[in-house]
Amino acid sequence: MQNLIRFLIRYHFLLLFILIEALSIFLLIQNNNYQNTKFVDFTRNIKGYFFQQSEKINNYFHLREENQKLAKENVELRNFIEKNLQSHTDTLKTVSDSVYDQQYKYIQANIINNSINKQHNFITIDKGKEDGIKNEMGVISPNGIVGIIRGVSKHFSTAISVLNSELKISAQLKNSGYYGSLNWNARDYRFVQLKDIPLHAKINKGDTIVTSGYSSIFPEGIMIGFIEDYEEKSGRFLEIKVKLANDFKKISNVYVVKNLFRQEKKSLENINENEND
Amino acid sequence: MINRLPRYIIVFIVLVLAQILLFNNIQLSGYLNPYIYILFILVLPFETPKWGLLAAGFILGITIDLFSHTIGMHASATVFMAYLRPHILRNMEPRDGYEPDTEPSIQDYGFAWFLKYSAILTLAHHIFLFYIEVFKFEGFFQTFSRAVLSALMSILVIVLIKIFIRK
Numbered sequence: 001m002q003n004l005i006r007f008l009i010r011y012h013f014l015l016l017f018i019l020i021e022a023l024s025i026f027l028l029i030q031n032n033n034y035q036n037t038k039f040v041d042f043t044r045n046i047k048g049y050f051f052q053q054s055e056k057i058n059n060y061f062h063l064r065e066e067n068q069k070l071a072k073e074n075v076e077l078r079n080f081i082e083k084n085l086q087s088h089t090d091t092l093k094t095v096s097d098s099v100y101d102q103q104y105k106y107i108q109a110n111i112i113n114n115s116i117n118k119q120h121n122f123i124t125i126d127k128g129k130e131d132g133i134k135n136e137m138g139v140i141s142p143n144g145i146v147g148i149i150r151g152v153s154k155h156f157s158t159a160i161s162v163l164n165s166e167l168k169i170s171a172q173l174k175n176s177g178y179y180g181s182l183n184w185n186a187r188d189y190r191f192v193q194l195k196d197i198p199l200h201a202k203i204n205k206g207d208t209i210v211t212s213g214y215s216s217i218f219p220e221g222i223m224i225g226f227i228e229d230y231e232e233k234s235g236r237f238l239e240i241k242v243k244l245a246n247d248f249k250k251i252s253n254v255y256v257v258k259n260l261f262r263q264e265k266k267s268l269e270n271i272n273e274n275e276n277d
Numbered sequence: 278m279i280n281r282l283p284r285y286i287i288v289f290i291v292l293v294l295a296q297i298l299l300f301n302n303i304q305l306s307g308y309l310n311p312y313i314y315i316l317f318i319l320v321l322p323f324e325t326p327k328w329g330l331l332a333a334g335f336i337l338g339i340t341i342d343l344f345s346h347t348i349g350m351h352a353s354a355t356v357f358m359a360y361l362r363p364h365i366l367r368n369m370e371p372r373d374g375y376e377p378d379t380e381p382s383i384q385d386y387g388f389a390w391f392l393k394y395s396a397i398l399t400l401a402h403h404i405f406l407f408y409i410e411v412f413k414f415e416g417f418f419q420t421f422s423r424a425v426l427s428a429l430m431s432i433l434v435i436v437l438i439k440i441f442i443r444k
Contacts, residue, residue: 012327012328013327013328013331013360013363014360016327016328016331017331017356017357017360020331020332020334020335020356021353021356021357021360023335024335024338024339024349024352024353024356025349025353025409026349027339027348027349027352028347028348028349028350028352028353028409029349030348030349031348031349032347032348032349032350034412035409035412038412038413039412
């Protein structure tokens with residue numbers, strides 16, 4: 001104790017200096033937008049680096065499973081091509097229409113950090129600004145949707161996970177087309193809640209829920225999950241408990257979806273809204 | 278020390294006002310911005326306690342910050358400079374030490390001594406300030422030259438003030 005006091009007295013000038021300097025720089029980062037973004041960028045990059053290293057090691061343990069999944073997806077895609085090629089040979093298509101333009105572009109990425117046990121879960125991936133990732137792009141895995149990009153630095157991005165009680169996604173029933181809003185109630189990481197489905201919609205347990213494509217973040221028809229259970233809420237709407245197709249405890253390969261028409265759609269919708277005002 | 282306190286409070290206010298109203302508006306070629314408020318730290322008496330230096334530096338810096346919307350920037354640079362002051366003074370001590378009842382000024386220790394003393398601290402302050410402003414080490418030399426040129430300007434103004442206004 002005496003030694004500690006002696007130490008404090010001896011170095012009080014230096015210690016006090018470090019204290020006040022730290023306070024100043026804390027104030028600087030808190031209050032100045034520019035320095036704040038720089039600082040957050042810096043820490044995001046460092047965090048990203050460490051997550052990337054640990055994920056590299058982690059990935060080896062899941063290689064087998066990932067391989068199987070990729071092989072399965074390959075087969076599906078191959079079948080899809082076959083099916084489409086055949087239908088094209090029937091009638092010769094010469095119409096050049098923007099409807100047939102490529103609307104979505106996919107960027108492959110790996111998840112390097114992921115949480116499922118908080119109220120607001122986030123995911124970090126190893127692609128960033130330099131790979132063409134921007135805010136509000138969708139993130140999907142071969143099994144279904146994962147989240148939406150929220151923050152981008154040079155080489156990394158963070159996405160707000162479907163398992164985040166603040167995220168709402170427009171979803172629909174695959175066979176009947178009724179749509180509602182999908183949200184997580186922050187309880188069980190395997191289930192999310194789909195609200196605002198009208199009572200007269202015919203639904204069965206096990207039905208598929210997919211994205212609706214209204215939000216221009218995700219393409220239409222991306223898998224979300226299956227109906228586990230449903231109940232009547234407030235007499236007019238159904239609340240459906242959806243079992244997620246993705247197992248958020250073990251996703252690692254994802255695609256970031258870039259909507260090439262997003263800008264066009266947004267500006268058109270904005271014009272409509274402005275005219276209504 | 279106590280009876281001189283009102284004088285230093287007046288010096289503080291005058292320097293802050295001069296900095297905010299006059300010198301913050303001088304930006305030669307968008308490059309050179311003299312920061313003369315640090316003169317306050319330079320002229321504090323030799324027997325100022327060390328914690329007092331740091332406190333004065335922080336209060337002075339944060340006051341300038343409040344008026345130029347850069348909370349923490351000038352404060353950190355001025356605290357850094359206040360921390361260096363005792364070390365510089367010890368290194369530049371005359372052979373028989375600092376005499377009582379003297380101040381770090383031209384009258385008491387000569388022009389060369391004061392120029393060297395203010396130049397070192399002003400340079401340190403400006404370099405710290407300009408790097409904390411850009412907050413990165415990209416464009417290292419550009420920032421460095423900006424800091425040094427502004428420091429030269431500040432030193433010039435500070436020395437002129439000390440020559441013409443004998444407080």
